[in-house]
Amino acid sequence: xxKVIKFGEDGRGKIQTGVNQLADAVASTLGPYGRNVIxxxxxxxxxxxxxxxxxxxxxxxxxxxKLDNQIQIAHNVEIGDNTIVQSHVSILANTIIGKDNKIYPxxxxxxxxxxxxxxxPTNLIIGNNNKIREYVSI
Numbered sequence: 001x002x003k004v005i006k007f008g009e010d011g012r013g014k015i016q017t018g019v020n021q022l023a024d025a026v027a028s029t030l031g032p033y034g035r036n037v038i039x040x041x042x043x044x045x046x047x048x049x050x051x052x053x054x055x056x057x058x059x060x061x062x063x064x065x066k067l068d069n070q071i072q073i074a075h076n077v078e079i080g081d082n083t084i085v086q087s088h089v090s091i092l093a094n095t096i097i098g099k100d101n102k103i104y105p106x107x108x109x110x111x112x113x114x115x116x117x118x119x120x121p122t123n124l125i126i127g128n129n130n131k132i133r134e135y136v137s138i
Contacts, residue, residue: 037061046071046087062099074111080128098128108137 006014037053040062045051046069053059054075061067064082072090079085080099089103092111097103109124109132124138132138 040065040081043067049073068105094122095124095126097126098130100128101126101130101132103132104134104136106135107132110138 005011037051037059038061039045039051040060042064043061044066045061046067048069049067049071051059051061051073052075057076059073059075060078061073062079062081062083065079066084067073068085068087068089070088071085073079074091074093074095076094077091078096079091080097080101082099083097083101083103085091085103086105088105089107089109091097091109094111095109097109103109109126111124126132126138
């Protein structure tokens with residue numbers, strides 16, 4: 001198939017059509033329905049903590065979560081109800097943490113990797129009622 005190069009009004013019209021098609025395809029990830037942070041009720045966030053907005057969907061901090069000081073929460077993370085996260089914890093992308101967990105200081109929860117599936121998305125899911133002790137790296 002040969003390439004067709006368009007100029008002027010006709011070219012701008014084709015670009016506008018393509019931009020509109022792309023915007024329609026990703027519209028559900030924009031605005032109040034995605035690429036944001038949702039913070040539930042009765043949440044405490046300590047000083048110097050960072051919560052990144054999601055790249056697709058939402059970063060979710062559920063009801064009753066307590067975040068101590070100097071915590072880094074990356075994009076696309078979900079933290080379940082009544083989970084306690086103590087200071088100096090890093091939770092990297094694509095992690096789901098269940099309800100009623102306790103994460104002690106200096107824990108590093110890294111972005112999941114599966115070297116068998118090069119480039120495919122992976123998720124780390126931590127269940128409910130767990131204790132992750134100090135200086136653990138997952």
